[in-house]
Amino acid sequence: MKKSTKHRIILLVIVFFISLLFFYIILNRKTSPNVSTMSSPTLPTVSVESFGTKQLLLHGYIAKMDDTEMTDNLIPLDTDRKLTITVNTYGNQIDNASYEIHSADTSRTISTNSLNSSKSSGDTVTFDTELTNLLDPGHKYSLILNLTSGGRKIRYYSQIMIFADSHLKELMKFASDFHDKSLSDDYNSLGKYLEPTADASSGDVSHVTINSTVNDLGMQSFSHKVESEPIISVTDLTDDVASIELRYVLSHDDSCYLAVEKYRVRYGSPRMYLLSFDRTLDIIPKSATFSVKDGALTIGASANAPQMFANESGSVAAFVQAGALYEYNVNQNKVTSVFSFFKDSDDLRCLFTDHDIRILNIDASGSMDFVVYGYMNCGSHEGRSGIDIYHYDSSLNVATEEGFINSSNPVSYLQKNFSELLYRTSGGRFYCLLNHNLIGIDLVTRKTDVILKNLQDGQYCVSEDMRYIAWTKSSQPGSVIKIRDLSSDKVYDITAKSGSRLKALCFIDEDLVYGTVDSSHYTSGLMNSLTIVSFANEKMSTIKTYQKDGLLISKVSRSDNAVELTRVHDDGSKASSDTILDTLTNSDESVYASTATDDNAGTVRTIEFSKLSTDLKAKPAFTTSGLVLSDSTISLEIYK
DSSP states (O other): OOHHHHHHHHHHHHHHHHHHHHHHHHHHOOOOOOOBOOOOOOSOEEEEEETTEEEEEEEOBSSOOOGGGOOSOEEEEOTTOEEEEEEEOTTOOOOEEEEEEEETTSSSEEEEEEOOOEEEETTEEEEEEEOOTTOOTTOEEEEEEEEEETTEEEEEEEEEEEOTTOOHHHHHHHHHHHHHHHTSTTGGGGGGGOOOOTTOOOOOOSEEETTSOHHHHTTTTSOOEEOSOOEEEEEEEETTEEEEEEEEEEEETTEEEEEEEEEEEEOOSSOOEEEEEEEEEEEEOOGGGOEEETTEEEEEOBSSOOEEEEOTTSSEEEEEETTEEEEEETTTTEEEEEEOOOOOTTOTTTTOOOEEEEEEEEOTTSOEEEEEEEEOOSSTTTTOEEEEEEEEETTTTEEEEEEEEEESSOHHHHHHHTTTOEEEOTTSEEEEEETTEEEEEETTTOOEEEEEOSOOTTSEEEOTTSOEEEEOSSSSOBSEEEEEETTTTEEEEEEOOTTEEEEEEEEETTEEEEEEEEGGGTTTOOBSEEEEEEOGGGOOEEEEEEOOTTEEEEEEEEETTEEEEEEEETTSOBOOOEEEEOOSSOOSOSEEEEEEEETTTEEEEEEEETTSOTTOOBOOEEEEOEEEOOOOOBOOGGGO
């Protein structure tokens, strides 16, 4: 072979491999996600003063909210209608300030005015104003404070009400003094206000009531330090009785707690009457607070058990504590902070918990889907209310935002009108019940569909895993029950026999319970029988029928692992109740929330794992996930 031919062959081979390498790089190149951490809050906050007391801590919204739903805050006014407004600027420049007052139903604008006279001191700007004399005592009004800062218009919402002939100043002072004494060495002087029960010596500081001991009230065994000035708010006032709430941050050793005190006080002279008292502590977890002992992960002192979701094998569990999402992996003995607005206990904006988190699912590796909804303390949607959809990849330790749904309603509204059904398919489709409509969202294309409109109470029911929804044409028993499997979009029909109607009642896990009403009971809705159907392997089959001679069923309710039946005789007289037990649910859970005893805090919250060695005593490793945030939102305005 000629030398020139050999050179050509070698050159062709080199070109061939270079081309392979080039196309391999081009075809397999992936754009690295922009991984970041949660940014710090930027918006100012607002506090007010009336009746001589500093109150509330209002957080700003950068989008207009529905005034009629913004009813969580109340500013009580004296008959002089004077109000002091303090803006905590956090370094922001306040360019303009004004307020609007509307009727409670927002149908009338009562007053609009600018706030011009201000005093600045450090990071605060204070406005003193006297509101319009058009306000009638005893009527609630909507107040919107508008601030302009750096080109941003920020709104703060509250209700206001003039309380004439009240003793609110004295009642708020009593609550404030009680708070100060309960956390000081003088706590024993408050014993006269308590009504301890015979079993009130538990030593549990996480939840103290008027029926607790004075030692629990004073946290005798729990060394503590108050880290923030209490935020006081009046939640109700009738005659001489006020309901008052205080919120603050408490520390113990290396741990921080959100503390909430609720008082109901009646005015008296010379003595006030404490009608009820309730104080809860909620630990804000961090690396040092977690420990493993006796087959359980210890979280810390908290009045409420954490919301929890474990994978099928019981090797990984996710849980929500103090408004943040965490995950514990048994095999790695590692806790991961997956999502949290918390940055610094000194910044009260981080600790605002006007949001909720729902875990949708979790797989064998610990990857999961979850939703954050309500007020966004910080991040790319700071100052907005909405529904934020996330997917957490445990192998990358990254939580990716898949879509944000704007809302003009606060978390209290969303909890009632949104969180009943949340489901995400493996194919990237998200379902939710919002404002009584079943909505499907393609998280890739952002296309939304209204699948069911105007669902009414009694018309539908949802399975516990939210995969199935069953409904009839109206809230009355109908001729057909339809069941949609959201995982596959398959729809099943259950058709009533001639002369009868059907009612979707509830689910036992993924099995539907429905009732049959014959023609003689259409008006009353009394059911002759119950049927339970399964949808295992995408095939509908009847697994149980319940019917008793001479007895009708008037009501069905789901309770733990049972369905409780309220029954009547044929003649309408009351009969004994009955129960259908859920024998298919495995009560021997591999992961479950529990409690343990701590020498200082009393009762502490734990999560027990059957796969966790009881011999292991250690501090678990701790890590924080990265975030991949999106700047896109999903518009659902037409579905209000």
